[in-house]
Amino acid sequence: MRQFFVFVFSLVLLFSGVTASASEQCSSLFLVQNWEVSSRVRKNKFVTNRDLYEYREVLHTDFMNSLSKLTPDQHWVDLGAGKANAQIDYIKSFSNPLSAAQATGVAYKLDRWFSPPKFDGKLQIKEGAFEQQPTATWKKADLVTDVFGVISYTHDLHTSLQKVFDLMNVKGELYIFTTNYHTSIKVGEKKSLSLMDFLATIEGIHVEGRYGTIKITKEIENVIVPSFELVKYVDDAPPSRTYIRSDLVH
Template identity: 75%
Template sequence: MRHFLNAVVGFVILFSGVGTASAAAAAEQCSSLFLVSHWEISARVQKNKFVTNRDLFEYGEVLHKDFKDSLQKLSPEQHWIDLGAGKANAQIAYIKSFPHSQSAAQATAVAYKLDRWFSPPKFDGKLQVKEGAFETQPTHTWKKADLVTDVFGVVSYTHDLHTSLQKVFDMMNVKGEFYIYASNYHTSVRVSEKTSLSLIDFLATIDGLRVEGRYGTIKITKEKENVTVPQLELLKYKDDAPPSRSFRVVP
């Protein structure tokens, strides 16, 4: 396969999963957060100013070093799902790197909100765009994924980290890989009265996952069919780009 990552600079994403600036809101009480309606969450997300230049070249630069090799090895029968994909520019560039789109893997872009005028190319069915909150998507009906990516996307912004992670691991094939690029400092998980873990350290405690990487550049390999994410309760969510969040494992 040719060096397709060099051919993608210049694409622009109008919506991706991370912002460069936002008006920070005060931290809210846990009880009120669980009562926030979907509409209010939508308004909260939309008020942020998001980075508009996430492309395939940047994915190759910021994700774990194994990502580019894993992407190049995907067969046409395999599936890449991108969480917080914006206008799917990375996946569009990937499919365009092939002389014939049918030689590329299936690609699914999860985008929180698309501009009404935007109509992504379908490449004879190779690319699908799923609009809306990932937590509500019927992922059990999707083709199983061999590669999942999240560049400051769902994992960084969700209020319901348990549901988001569980859905990801449920929709992955065994030996599938999940590449995350997220802040190493904005998410903590309290696993006991005296112990809180970073996102990467928490993921490493989940049976059936092999976790590699550091400083928020994470590679996760699913090593068994049934992976169970501990139930999590949201303790704090402070709006920012990305937000500061704390969760606790429910006994």
């Protein structure tokens, strides 16, 4: 159906004598891709019950040590937290929940019958797209995790990364587990970078790890993510995405 729509739309443009500019073509592509992403996200076909044991197994080996060092006034944000099982496991490991760090789970959509425990205010769930969350009003994060979450699935990777780095404290750590080579960023006519290689080009962060198991330490206050835009999105779990530096698009 989508291919038929694109075909008909192309005929309309051809016979109406409309010649779209390169920027208009880009905009049309982005609108189609955004619809495709939103359609998949609305179905909520993701794993939502990953526990802390699984986080320990798949994230960078420094993760559990960093988590254990968090103090009660610090903050752990989990992107794509599902039912926040990992954060619930973490808080339950304390005899007194108030001894745990503040935990915020970002979940696009919760099951209607699911009501997560609040642990005297230590756990919050932010429901909805991360890109639209008012993260500037949140408590700064000392630890951020993403296990096949926002960073793997978002169409607007630039905004998501920028919001994450803005949210983090200096010396804060971001732990990512993703399929590294499903995401590529074109930075020249013949050069494409994997997600991890692209992250390593951003000034003010230190990147470690390999094969999609990534640890990032924020080293300066104002980290600026170079602009890039989506040019290809293939729906999968996780999707395959191709981006291009914005100054190379038009």
